[in-house]
C-alpha cells in the first residue's frame with residue numbers, strides 16, 4: 551500500500567484539483583481511457599457532494615496491491631451532517647438539492663467496490679475501489 | 684528635526700543615489716532580475732530613485748508612483764524589486780545622515796530612523812497598493828475575457844448555431860451556457876443549436892443536469908438542441924451514471940450533428956461536381972433527342 555495523497559475540498563475548484571490528481575495516479579497505474587474517465591467522474595461526484603453538503607472534507611487516494619492485482623482506492627471523508635438513510639441516497643433519483651440524484655448510485659456503478667459509512671452529526675466516509683486489469 | 688534630516692538627504696541626493704545604485708546592483712546578481720539587460724536595469728533604477736525623491740519632496744505625488752508601479756508590472760518584475768529598493772533607500776539614507784552627524788548616540792540614531800521611516804513607509808504602502816491593485820485589475824480583466832470565451836455561440840449559417848465548449852464546466856459557467864444559449868437562439872433565430880462537448884474533460888451529474896436543462900429550455904422556445912462530440916469514454920460514464928439522454932438528440936461528432944441539423948431545417952449539402960455532372964448528363968440527353 552502506498553501512502554495516501556489527499557486534496558481538501560472547500561471551494562468548487564478544489565473538485566477539479568482532486569479530479570486531476572486522481573486521473574494522474576490512474577494514468578500512471580496504467581488504467582485505460584475509459585477507466586480513467588470513470589475514475590475522474592467518480593471523484594467529481596464524491597468531491598462535489600462534499601462541496602455541496604458539508605463545510606469541508608477530503609478526497610484521498612491510495613494504491614493497493616493484493617493477490618497480483620492492483621487497485622486505486624478513492625476515500626472521501628467529511629465531518630458534515632452525515633447521511634441518515636443510506637439505502638435511500640443510493641436510490642437513483644434521490645436528491646435533496648434538486649440534482650439528478652445520480653451521483654452516489656453512479657459512483658457505485660462506475661467503480662468496482664463501494665462502501666458508505668455515515669453517522670448523523672458526525673460525518674461520512676465513502677470508500678471506492680477500481681481494480682486495474 | 685525631521686525636516687533637517689530630510690534636507691540633508693535632498694541636498695545630498697547625488698551621493699545617496701550613488702550609494703543606492705551600487706547596493707541595488709549588488710542585489711542584481713543573486714536575484715530575480717538576473718536576466719534583465721544592464722541598460723534597462725540601470726534606467727529603471729534611475730527612474731525608481733527619481734520617484735523616491737520626487738515623492739519625498741512633495742509628499743503624495745500620486746501620479747509618478749502610479750506610473751512607475753504600472754511600468755514595473757508591465758516589465759513583469761516582481762514586487763520584491765520595489766520593496767528591496769525601498770529598504771535599501773531607507774538603509775542608505777540612515778547611514779548617510781548618521782555619517783554627517785556630529786554626535787551619534789542611541790537617542791540620535793533612533794530619531795534618524797524614525798524620521799526616515801516617516802517618509803519611506805507611506806511610499807512603500809503606496810507602491811505596494813498600486814502594484815497589487817494593478818494585478819487585481821489585470822485578473823479581473825482576464826476573468827471577463829474568460830467569461831466571454833466560456834460559452835461562445837456561433838451562428839454558422841442561417842437557422843443553425845453551434846456552441847463549442849472547451850474545458851472544465853463549473854456552476855458559474857453552466858449558468859452562462861444556459862443564458863447564452865437562450866439569448867443566442869432568439870437573437871439568431873436558430874432552429875437548431877448544436878452543443879459540442881468534445882473539449883469537456885469530465886461530464887459528471889452536475890454538467891449533465893445543466894445540459895439537460897439547457898436543452899429542455901431550448902425546446903420550450905421552439906428550437907431543437909443536439910448534443911454532439913460525445914467521446915466514447917464519456918458515453919460510457921454517462922451510461923454508468925444512469926443518466927437518460929434518450930429524450931434529446933445526440934450525435935457522436937459535430938459533422939453528423941450538422942448533417943442532422945440540415946435535415947431538420949430541410950436542407951442538404953450538394954456536391955458541386957456531382958451536380959455539374961448531372962447537368963452535363965441532362966444536356967447530353969437533351970441533345971440525343
Ligand SMILES: Nc1ncnc2c1ncn2[C@@H]1O[C@H](COP(=O)(O)OP(=O)(O)OP(=O)(O)O)[C@@H](O)[C@H]1O
Pocket residue numbers: 595599600603604628630631632633639644645646647648649650651652653654655674888889892
Ligand atoms: N457527503 C455527504 N454528506 C451528507 N449528505 C450527503 C453526502 N453526499 C450525499 N449526500 C446526500 O445524498 C443525496 C444523494 O446524493 P447524490 O450524489 O446521489 O445526488 P445529488 O448530489 O443530490 O445529485 P447529483 O446527481 O447531482 O449528484 C444528496 O442529495 C444529499 O442529501
Ligand SMILES: [Mg+2]
Pocket residue numbers: 595598599649652653654888
Ligand atoms: Mg451528488
